[in-house]
Amino acid sequence: MTATDSQAPVRRPATDVDRRQVVKWGLMAALIFSFIAAINMPVVLDRKVIVEGVLTLGMVSLLWVPIVFGYLAAKEDVLEGMEPPQKGARDLIAGLVAGAIGGTGFALFLILINTVDVRDIFINLGPQLVEALTFGRGAPAGALLWIVVGAVLGIIGGGLHVGSKNVRAAFVWALLLPLILANMQVIVEDIFQSLSLEWVFDFLYATRGGLTVAGAVIFAAIGALAGYRSGGTGVTRVRQHYASLEGAKLRRWNIISAIIILALIVVLPMLVGGLANEILATVGLFLLMALGLNVVVGFAGMLDLGYVAFFAVGAYTTAVLTAPTSPTIQPMLTLNFLTPEGWLVMGAVILVSVAAGLVVGTPVIRMRGDYLAIVTLGFGEIVRITIGSIATQPLFGGANGIRQIPSSELGPIVLKGTNSQTIFYVVAIFAGIAIYVSWRLLHSRIGRAWAALREDESVADSMGVNTVNMKLLAFVIGAILAGFAGMIFSVKVGSVFPQSFALLVSIIILVIVIVGGMGSIVGVMVGAAVLIGVLGGPTQPGLLAEVAEYKLLLYGAILVFMMLKRPEGLWPSVRRQRELHQEEFLQDAWLKQQAGGDEAENEDDQLAQQAERDKGEDEQKIRILEPEE
Amino acid sequence: MSDATPALEFKGVNTHYGPVHVLKDVDLVIYPGELVCLLGGNASGKTTTLKTILGMAMPSSGEVLLDGSVITGHSTTDIVSRGISMVPENRRLFTRMTVKENLEIGAYLRDPDDDLEPEYEHIFDMFPRIKERLGQKAGTLSGGEQQMVAVGRALMAKPKVLLMDEPSMGLAPLLVQQNFDIIKQINEEGVTVFVVEQNANMALSIADRGYVLQTGQIVLSGTADSLLANEDLRRAYLGEVE
Numbered sequence: 102m103t104a105t106d107s108q109a110p111v112r113r114p115a116t117d118v119d120r121r122q123v124v125k126w127g128l129m130a131a132l133i134f135s136f137i138a139a140i141n142m143p144v145v146l147d148r149k150v151i152v153e154g155v156l157t158l159g160m161v162s163l164l165w166v167p168i169v170f171g172y173l174a175a176k177e178d179v180l181e182g183m184e185p186p187q188k189g190a191r192d193l194i195a196g197l198v199a200g201a202i203g204g205t206g207f208a209l210f211l212i213l214i215n216t217v218d219v220r221d222i223f224i225n226l227g228p229q230l231v232e233a234l235t236f237g238r239g240a241p242a243g244a245l246l247w248i249v250v251g252a253v254l255g256i257i258g259g260g261l262h263v264g265s266k267n268v269r270a271a272f273v274w275a276l277l278l279p280l281i282l283a284n285m286q287v288i289v290e291d292i293f294q295s296l297s298l299e300w301v302f303d304f305l306y307a308t309r310g311g312l313t314v315a316g317a318v319i320f321a322a323i324g325a326l327a328g329y330r331s332g333g334t335g336v337t338r339v340r341q342h343y344a345s346l347e348g349a350k351l352r353r354w355n356i357i358s359a360i361i362i363l364a365l366i367v368v369l370p371m372l373v374g375g376l377a378n379e380i381l382a383t384v385g386l387f388l389l390m391a392l393g394l395n396v397v398v399g400f401a402g403m404l405d406l407g408y409v410a411f412f413a414v415g416a417y418t419t420a421v422l423t424a425p426t427s428p429t430i431q432p433m434l435t436l437n438f439l440t441p442e443g444w445l446v447m448g449a450v451i452l453v454s455v456a457a458g459l460v461v462g463t464p465v466i467r468m469r470g471d472y473l474a475i476v477t478l479g480f481g482e483i484v485r486i487t488i489g490s491i492a493t494q495p496l497f498g499g500a501n502g503i504r505q506i507p508s509s510e511l512g513p514i515v516l517k518g519t520n521s522q523t524i525f526y527v528v529a530i531f532a533g534i535a536i537y538v539s540w541r542l543l544h545s546r547i548g549r550a551w552a553a554l555r556e557d558e559s560v561a562d563s564m565g566v567n568t569v570n571m572k573l574l575a576f577v578i579g580a581i582l583a584g585f586a587g588m589i590f591s592v593k594v595g596s597v598f599p600q601s602f603a604l605l606v607s608i609i610i611l612v613i614v615i616v617g618g619m620g621s622i623v624g625v626m627v628g629a630a631v632l633i634g635v636l637g638g639p640t641q642p643g644l645l646a647e648v649a650e651y652k653l654l655l656y657g658a659i660l661v662f663m664m665l666k667r668p669e670g671l672w673p674s675v676r677r678q679r680e681l682h683q684e685e686f687l688q689d690a691w692l693k694q695q696a697g698g699d700e701a702e703n704e705d706d707q708l709a710q711q712a713e714r715d716k717g718e719d720e721q722k723i724r725i726l727e728p729e730e
Numbered sequence: 731m732s733d734a735t736p737a738l739e740f741k742g743v744n745t746h747y748g749p750v751h752v753l754k755d756v757d758l759v760i761y762p763g764e765l766v767c768l769l770g771g772n773a774s775g776k777t778t779t780l781k782t783i784l785g786m787a788m789p790s791s792g793e794v795l796l797d798g799s800v801i802t803g804h805s806t807t808d809i810v811s812r813g814i815s816m817v818p819e820n821r822r823l824f825t826r827m828t829v830k831e832n833l834e835i836g837a838y839l840r841d842p843d844d845d846l847e848p849e850y851e852h853i854f855d856m857f858p859r860i861k862e863r864l865g866q867k868a869g870t871l872s873g874g875e876q877q878m879v880a881v882g883r884a885l886m887a888k889p890k891v892l893l894m895d896e897p898s899m900g901l902a903p904l905l906v907q908q909n910f911d912i913i914k915q916i917n918e919e920g921v922t923v924f925v926v927e928q929n930a931n932m933a934l935s936i937a938d939r940g941y942v943l944q945t946g947q948i949v950l951s952g953t954a955d956s957l958l959a960n961e962d963l964r965r966a967y968l969g970e971v972e
Contacts, residue, residue: 546838546842549831549834549835549838550835550838552824552827552831552835553824553827553835553838556824556825556826556827557822557824559786560818560822560824561824561835562786562806563784563786563806563810563816563818564810564815564835564836564838564839564883564887565806565807565810565811565815565838565839565887566807566835566838567805567806567807
């Protein structure tokens with residue numbers, strides 16, 4: 102299929118290291134090392150034990166650097182028509198050198214801050230930090246140890262290229278699984294307790310936090326085995342299998358996965374304790390909002406940076422209608438989801454959200470892209486400032502907000518803010534409705550109209566799509582979902598303040614949508630679970646409560662990384678993945694042909710080969726039909 | 731023929747973009763089943779004419795009539811649903827959607843319960859290639875195939891009047907010829923076609939009648955043959971120098 106067989110491939114010698122690349126990634130490693138140390142991360146995260154007596158999260162925050170950069174330094178692009186470079190010594194050398202450069206840079210940094218006092222500006226950069234980072238040996242000697250550490254870990258990183266895909270996955274998962282499970286201690290502990298398996302837990306986890314050495318070894322072994330078996334493509338394969346399903350099979354899959362997810366949602370909160378439930382409730386709340394924003398940004402393609410405004414509108418509507426401390430209007434309704442009084446509150450939330458959606462939507466409907474983003478950004482701030490201003494104090498309580506928002510009820514069950522479990526169930530119900538609604542919309546005429554609108558507004562217009570109404574509809578649906586989230590939020594927290602509705606909330610919801618996968622409902626679910634579950638919301642803690650002060654840094658880093666390496670998101674809609682990675686797709690197909698003839702092992706290969714064939718045909722046809730184009 | 735109700739008619743239409751006077755007192759008549767072309771150079775108001783028909787540009791005076799009833803001031807959605815569809819300039823497919831999805835959008839305004847199979851069959855008959863490429867991203871198609879999809883997309887709406895904006899633009903000569911053959915074929919199947927085009931020779935070779943637009947004014951009109959024979963037109967548009 103490719104016309105490369107006749108050309109003599111160029112074989113690069115096994116020891117030929119790309120020097121520029123190695124130096125580049127080595128220096129980058131030194132920079133990242135120093136940056137992480139400079140923001141005091143290793144010291145702050147030292148509290149979090151990963152493996153008892155061996156490893157803390159503080160150390161992990163540094164140790165990943167040489168592994169990852171060693172891997173990058175040894176990475177070699179395989180070019181079509183050229184023989185792939187031989188694996189072996191060159192990968193190890195590249196990793197070693199890059200790691201050593203990184204370690205050297207870091208050592209110099211440590212020696213520098215030990216000799217020059219810069220604490221007037223950088224408070225953290227002092228002898229204490231040096232002491233903590235030099236293995237207790239003092240500046241020059243201990244700092245130089247980093248060169249060795251960097252080199253050794255760099256070899257591991259570079260060495261990842263040497264083994265097969267399965268070995269690599271085994272190695273990576275042997276490292277990742279213990280790390281992940283150590284951080285999920287809260288949840289694991291509660292589950293084992295509920296199942297009366299405390300003795301297993303005590304064996305795996307240390308009493309004062311972190312895994313025991315035995316636990317770490319067991320988890321590493323499980324991780325290695327799972328990684329080896331799946332070859333690191335388990336999720337991709339499941340997704341591709343899912344994408345290839347049709348008709349009755351697809352329906353069966355949907356039903357089975359829906360039942361599993363439903364069972365998890367019902368059972369999990371019962372197994373885990375208060376803190377984990379708090380996290381679950383937060384995840385659910387942000388998921389609800391992210392689903393709403395996904396309709397606006399992902400489906401209709403309008404960048405809304407003021408989404409928090411609708412969240413605030415829902416929260417304040419509920420507060421005014423139910424709280425006894427609401428300054429002027431005090432209907433003191435009870436938010437019972439099964440009585441007319443509760444429906445009145447929900448109706449009001451919907452009504453006010455729709456009104457807010459129309460108020461923002463109508464003036465900005467003719468704007469596109471950047472302008473839309475800026476105007477919505479402004480609107481979000483206007484709402485926050487308005488509800489906190491003195492002028493509206495008689496209505497919203499100004500900066501003091503509205504307190505003592507009563508619990509809501511579901512029939513006879515009282516949903517208390519202090520009991521996150523009940524709140525989680527309510528959130529789950531609303532999120533379930535939101536998922537159903539967005540799924541139905543996506544696969545309807547409206548979803549198609551949104552897709553067209555996102556692609557080319559004026560052509561969509563000329564096809565008869567009522568662009569104004571469609572945009573408003575997206576805005577309004579997004580507003581309603583955020584309004585519901587606000588309603589539950591006000592009940593959960595029991596009070597609302599203007600500060601709770603800062604710009605940051607909008608940004609974090611947007612990051613969830615982008616990282617999860619724009620326009621992908623499952624992606625948004627994954628994004629909310631990963632980001633909010635692990636890092637936490639703007640003010641709410643996640644599983645990694647220790648990283649609280651670095652939360653925004655991590656959000657930013659994740660966003661940048663995703664934009665560069667996986668712009669389609671963690672769990673993209675099939676269409677977006679196709680859009681963004683067609684070239685890699687083709688290259689993979691070519692590599693597989695090189696490796697193993699034409700046997701297509703799974704759908705992955707078949708799809709890729711199909712794409713390759715299509716491309717080949719296209720090129721031919723272009724040559725035949727359009728010599729001038 | 732002149733007794734019949736025109737399929738499309740401009741009565742003294744003036745259109746402004748802001749203060750700029752683009753269409754000046756334009757009168758046009760297109761009878762059902764006709765293939766009429768509108769010729770003109772750059773910035774002569776050709777695309778504006780189409781936008782005025784679709785309600786995407788509002789005339790400042792005058793009326794546009796479809797089947798004898800005024801559509802001036804109606805929304806684009808309403809006008810399109812009355813049976814006008816357009817193949818835009820440069821094709822303008824939704825490049826990141828599949829060919830199938832592009833076609834579906836074409837039928838956007840039709841009753842959701844309508845059976846679209848006949849239209850698909852019709853389009854696949856006309857362009858067998860499209861059938862092979864239904865699942866492919868429209869942006870990965872070649873220029874010629876994109877033109878086929880663009881025409882197919884417009885036909886999905888089962889239009890009474892088909893508007894074509896510069897169908898020859900950006901295509902190789904061989905494909906331009908094919909494209910005009912297709913336009914002729916669609917017209918012969920009973921669809922009224924209004925082609926806006928710079929390539930006067932090509933357009934007049936298939937058209938029944940033509941209008942010539944110059945800086946927003948109709949300066950010449952007549953049957954295709956008479957226009958082809960017209961000295962002024964030959965000089966201005968067919969590149970003939972005495």
